[in-house]
Amino acid sequence: MIEYNDYISKLKGRTEPIDYGMMFEAIEQKIAKQKAAQNKVVFRGALAGALSIFIVGLAFYLSYPAMRGGNDQMLSYIYGQPEITDGPVIDYVFSD
Amino acid sequence: MDFTQIYNENKENVWKLVSRYVFAREDREDLFQEVFLNIHKALPRFRGEASVSTWLYRVTANTAINYLKRRDRHRRIVDVLANLRIVEAEEPTEMEAGSLERPLAKLNPRQRMVLILSDVEEKKLEEISEIMGLPVGTVKSNLSRAREVVKKELMKIDRI
Numbered sequence: 001m002i003e004y005n006d007y008i009s010k011l012k013g014r015t016e017p018i019d020y021g022m023m024f025e026a027i028e029q030k031i032a033k034q035k036a037a038q039n040k041v042v043f044r045g046a047l048a049g050a051l052s053i054f055i056v057g058l059a060f061y062l063s064y065p066a067m068r069g070g071n072d073q074m075l076s077y078i079y080g081q082p083e084i085t086d087g088p089v090i091d092y093v094f095s096d
Numbered sequence: 097m098d099f100t101q102i103y104n105e106n107k108e109n110v111w112k113l114v115s116r117y118v119f120a121r122e123d124r125e126d127l128f129q130e131v132f133l134n135i136h137k138a139l140p141r142f143r144g145e146a147s148v149s150t151w152l153y154r155v156t157a158n159t160a161i162n163y164l165k166r167r168d169r170h171r172r173i174v175d176v177l178a179n180l181r182i183v184e185a186e187e188p189t190e191m192e193a194g195s196l197e198r199p200l201a202k203l204n205p206r207q208r209m210v211l212i213l214s215d216v217e218e219k220k221l222e223e224i225s226e227i228m229g230l231p232v233g234t235v236k237s238n239l240s241r242a243r244e245v246v247k248k249e250l251m252k253i254d255r256i
Contacts, residue, residue, distance in 0.1 A: 003250075004250060015115055016121075027136075034133070
């Protein structure tokens with residue numbers, strides 16, 4: 001019968017050689033990959049932020065004259081002209 | 097603290113613990129690498145509240161438990177898919193089929209770690225409690241349950 005203590009001794013003795021140098025290289029490669037992926041995310045975030053700031057700025061720029069009442073200025077220009085009450089055109093229209 | 101220095105000073109201990117926790121060669125190597133990746137990730141947050149050794153054991157234990165949970169979940173999914181004949185069943189590896197892992201395979205990942213830390217690594221209950229972030233009482237109950245299961249399995253192996 002396998003005794004519990006024998007089993008534990010077998011587990012304690014269970015070590016296999018490993019190439020630590022190769023393992024370290026593999027770990028470093030994974031770290032580099034993770035860093036590259038992280039940088040990609042940061043870059044994409046920054047790009048999305050810059051783009052949204054640009055779009056908001058553009059929208060604000062395009063709607064700025066309307067917000068300042070630019071249309072009112074145009075209308076007041078049209079309706080602010082002196083009324084034409086006489087002249088050759090008026091004479092022609094009203095003469096039979 | 098430098099990562100390279102941590103690796104050089106602790107690689108043997110981590111490899112030993114990993115080798116006793118999982119048995120297939122590719123699992124051991126994957127887990128070993130994952131432990132050091134997590135150490136690298138957690139290093140900037142290490143403030144020295146616990147000793148370096150306890151902290152390293154904690155990262156190793158947590159990584160190993162999560163690794164085993166993930167692997168078991170993956171296997172269950174593959175088994176279901178294999179039963180439905182969607183994928184082919186995975187062949188058990190040579191080491192897993194051996195008698196050394198069979199008793200440990202009956203334990204859940206946490207019980208397995210408690211047993212190894214206590215009986216193989218010869219850590220005190222208080223140390224294990226600190227490493228695993230569990231109350232001493234929980235460690236004790238996990239340990240006695242794990243020993244019981246392993247002893248039962250050893251008797252079964254003996255009958256075969």
